[in-house]
Amino acid sequence: MTGRLFDKVWQRHLVASPQGEPPLLYIDLHLVHEVTSPQAFEGLELAGRTVRRPDLTVATMDHDVPTRNPEGPISDPLAAEQMARLRKNCEAHGITLYPLGNAEQGVVHVIGPQLGLTQPGMTVVCGDSHTSTHGAFGALAFGIGTTEVEHVLATQTLRQSKPLAMAVTVDGELPPGVTAKDLVLGIIAEIGTHGGTGTVIEYRGAAIRSLDMAGRMTVCNMSIEGGARAGMIAPDETTFAFLEGRKHSPRGAAWERALDDWRSLATEEGAAFDREVRIDAASLRPVVTWGTNPAQSVSIDDVVPEPASFGATGDQHAAQRALEYMGLTPGTAMRDIAVNTVFIGSCTNGRLADLRAAASVLAGRKVSDRVRAIVVPGSARVKAEAEAEGLDNVFKAAGFEWRSAGCSMCLGMNGDILMPGERSASTSNRNFEGRQGPGGRTHLVSPAMAAATAVAGHFATPGDLEGAC
Amino acid sequence: MRAVTKVEGRAVVLDRPHIDTDQIIPAVWLKRVERTGFGPGLFSAWRTDPDFVLNQPGADEAKILIAGPNFGCGSSREHAVWALQDFGFEAVIAPSFADIFRGNSIGAGLVTAQADEDTVTALGMALAADPGLEVVVDVAERTIAVPGSGLGYSFALPDYARWRLLEGLDDIGITLRHAGAITEFEASRPAWLPSSAPAVSAGS
Numbered sequence: 001m002t003g004r005l006f007d008k009v010w011q012r013h014l015v016a017s018p019q020g021e022p023p024l025l026y027i028d029l030h031l032v033h034e035v036t037s038p039q040a041f042e043g044l045e046l047a048g049r050t051v052r053r054p055d056l057t058v059a060t061m062d063h064d065v066p067t068r069n070p071e072g073p074i075s076d077p078l079a080a081e082q083m084a085r086l087r088k089n090c091e092a093h094g095i096t097l098y099p100l101g102n103a104e105q106g107v108v109h110v111i112g113p114q115l116g117l118t119q120p121g122m123t124v125v126c127g128d129s130h131t132s133t134h135g136a137f138g139a140l141a142f143g144i145g146t147t148e149v150e151h152v153l154a155t156q157t158l159r160q161s162k163p164l165a166m167a168v169t170v171d172g173e174l175p176p177g178v179t180a181k182d183l184v185l186g187i188i189a190e191i192g193t194h195g196g197t198g199t200v201i202e203y204r205g206a207a208i209r210s211l212d213m214a215g216r217m218t219v220c221n222m223s224i225e226g227g228a229r230a231g232m233i234a235p236d237e238t239t240f241a242f243l244e245g246r247k248h249s250p251r252g253a254a255w256e257r258a259l260d261d262w263r264s265l266a267t268e269e270g271a272a273f274d275r276e277v278r279i280d281a282a283s284l285r286p287v288v289t290w291g292t293n294p295a296q297s298v299s300i301d302d303v304v305p306e307p308a309s310f311g312a313t314g315d316q317h318a319a320q321r322a323l324e325y326m327g328l329t330p331g332t333a334m335r336d337i338a339v340n341t342v343f344i345g346s347c348t349n350g351r352l353a354d355l356r357a358a359a360s361v362l363a364g365r366k367v368s369d370r371v372r373a374i375v376v377p378g379s380a381r382v383k384a385e386a387e388a389e390g391l392d393n394v395f396k397a398a399g400f401e402w403r404s405a406g407c408s409m410c411l412g413m414n415g416d417i418l419m420p421g422e423r424s425a426s427t428s429n430r431n432f433e434g435r436q437g438p439g440g441r442t443h444l445v446s447p448a449m450a451a452a453t454a455v456a457g458h459f460a461t462p463g464d465l466e467g468a469c
Numbered sequence: 470m471r472a473v474t475k476v477e478g479r480a481v482v483l484d485r486p487h488i489d490t491d492q493i494i495p496a497v498w499l500k501r502v503e504r505t506g507f508g509p510g511l512f513s514a515w516r517t518d519p520d521f522v523l524n525q526p527g528a529d530e531a532k533i534l535i536a537g538p539n540f541g542c543g544s545s546r547e548h549a550v551w552a553l554q555d556f557g558f559e560a561v562i563a564p565s566f567a568d569i570f571r572g573n574s575i576g577a578g579l580v581t582a583q584a585d586e587d588t589v590t591a592l593g594m595a596l597a598a599d600p601g602l603e604v605v606v607d608v609a610e611r612t613i614a615v616p617g618s619g620l621g622y623s624f625a626l627p628d629y630a631r632w633r634l635l636e637g638l639d640d641i642g643i644t645l646r647h648a649g650a651i652t653e654f655e656a657s658r659p660a661w662l663p664s665s666a667p668a669v670s671a672g673s
């Protein structure tokens with residue numbers, strides 16, 4: 001035992017390590033959604049197999065659900081078919097489903113933690129790459145493909161070669177106005193989109209410890225954008241306070257036993273990692289992406305970079321291509337770039353804390369009349385809690401559309417999309433070509449910057465709006 | 470899963486780094502409930518450009534795709550693998566692959582041949598000179614050959630992945646041989662761990 005969080009969680013889930021085969025890892029929680037599961041259930045049934053642990057499997061509908069009038073008929077027949085399949089599969093196999101219309105429905109990575117299903121030291125998988133989000137609790141959580149979904153349904157285990165362990169340590173204190181989103185975009189800019197390939201990242205250091213659970217989830221969520229399979233943060237009092245009293249959290253004597261166990265998970269002093277990166281929090285700024293991968297970002301105070309400023313020829317070509325796709329000219333100040341659309345939501349930034357951050361910028365202000373602005377809460381519960389605080393009224397008064405929970409414009413499956421050539425400021429996690437609709441141009445930002453940008457009509461920080469409203 | 474020992478045929482070169490799964494199969498194509506029929510969605514945004522490699526004569530017969538580093542980054546959608554296979558690709562050669570894509574490929578029987586940058590560049594140059602060249606990816610030997618030009622290289626593929634591809638094995642079948650160990654493990658799990666039982670699936 002090397003005393004690292006990752007090894008401790010890995011070790012306690014090893015079912016078998018057969019000679020010549022990857023180890024077999026037990027899965028504590030399997031989250032399922034409508035898009036990556038139908039073929040897995042079909043495969044299972046064709047082979048005459050059953051779901052081994054329906055009680056450790058939880059399903060919801062998020063990827064292609066309508067976010068406008070979700071109670072109404074679903075106009076997209078293909079999406080309706082995927083949802084009907086999920087319902088039928090869950091009924092046939094006795095799996096808990098939080099369907100569209102349910103008070104607990106929402107983006108799969110928002111509802112797991114919210115229900116207390118995600119706990120320290122667990123293994124969590126889902127047919128979705130942003131499963132890394134759950135690592136914020138000190139769980140080992142990663143995305144899997146549909147064949148693996150079928151494997152977990154049938155066996156409650158997964159075959160996995162052990163990844164390497166990487167440490168990303170962020171020392172010091174975040175400067176004012178720098179959010180968890182800026183922090184993780186800063187990390188990805190530093191390590192590159194494949195800097196974490198083959199590893200599980202543990203985020204460490206004072207700046208990470210100071211984040212609340214929403215911020216930690218934002219950071220772990222984007223681990224995959226740095227190429228890592230998973231991201232983890234050692235559980236501490238912040239984690240325990242978040243979990244206490246949730247629907248699936250342990251209670252009474254079991255809570256005490258769980259706490260003792262969770263306290264033993266943290267990486268021990270002096271443990272070595274296969275790769276280590278150190279970042280000084282003081283060097284971080286509020287950032288905006290300018291390109292077509294999440295590593296291509298600059299400070300809001302900066303300009304669109306020159307492709308020639310990138311060392312390797314491959315990176316220069318990639319930057320050139322990205323700028324062409326994004327319709328940007330090197331040297332343009334980021335603040336001079338106008339947007340048509342602002343999207344606040346997703347499993348990266350669709351939690352109550354994110355909506356509060358955006359609403360605090362919007363109070364008493366109006367969205368620019370050149371901008372279409374939508375806010376999509378990460379779950380039905382986030383929506384209800386936001387409404388109980390009156391946040392919906394702040395958004396609506398500012399000129400935002402107040403939608404129902406789902407993935408929505410994060411991936412544009414449900415018809416919430418950018419038109420070709422449209423430019424968005426988005427709180428989601430991927431600025432790939434066409435991610436928010438064919439020809440759409442996505443810039444990733446924090447919720448606070450998204451709100452300020454909606455008001456200004458071009459990239460802006462909340463500070464830029466002072467005295468200007 | 471079908472066994473794969475060798476992939477022989479035409480190859481196309483897509484010389485870009487970080488080709489993400491949103492390019493391989495955009496989200497709008499993910500609404501199928503089958504594993505088949507994703508070929509038309511393969512690189513659908515890029516295919517609107519008549520100059521795109523897959524729109525060139527002979528590309529529809531290609532069995533091998535040669536691409537830049539970090540191929541398959543992004544989403545975990547296995548649909549990306551199914552789309553490549555549905556189009557006719559049986560192997561991808563690249564300097565590196567994203568982890569989830571690589572796992573998905575092996576699960577679905579698509580060969581991911583990890584070759585060094587020089588190999589990929591040399592293959593690209595040979596195919597630029599003669600796009601009709603036949604390329605052979607030999608899974609058993611872990612080699613890439615271009616018989617028409619005398620070129621020969623090796624590639625990396627983990628032992629277990631190689632064995633799975635050669636035997637065409639179903640992972641679940643192999644795992645169920647350990648059913649006893651799984652049951653034993655389950656008996657030792659701490660009681661506080663969450664479970665969703667009893668199932669709820671009411672309308673609200």
Ligand code: SF4
Binds near residue numbers: 107348406428
């Ligand atoms: S919100 Fe976006 S990233 Fe998150 S699960 Fe949905 S589609 Fe994936």
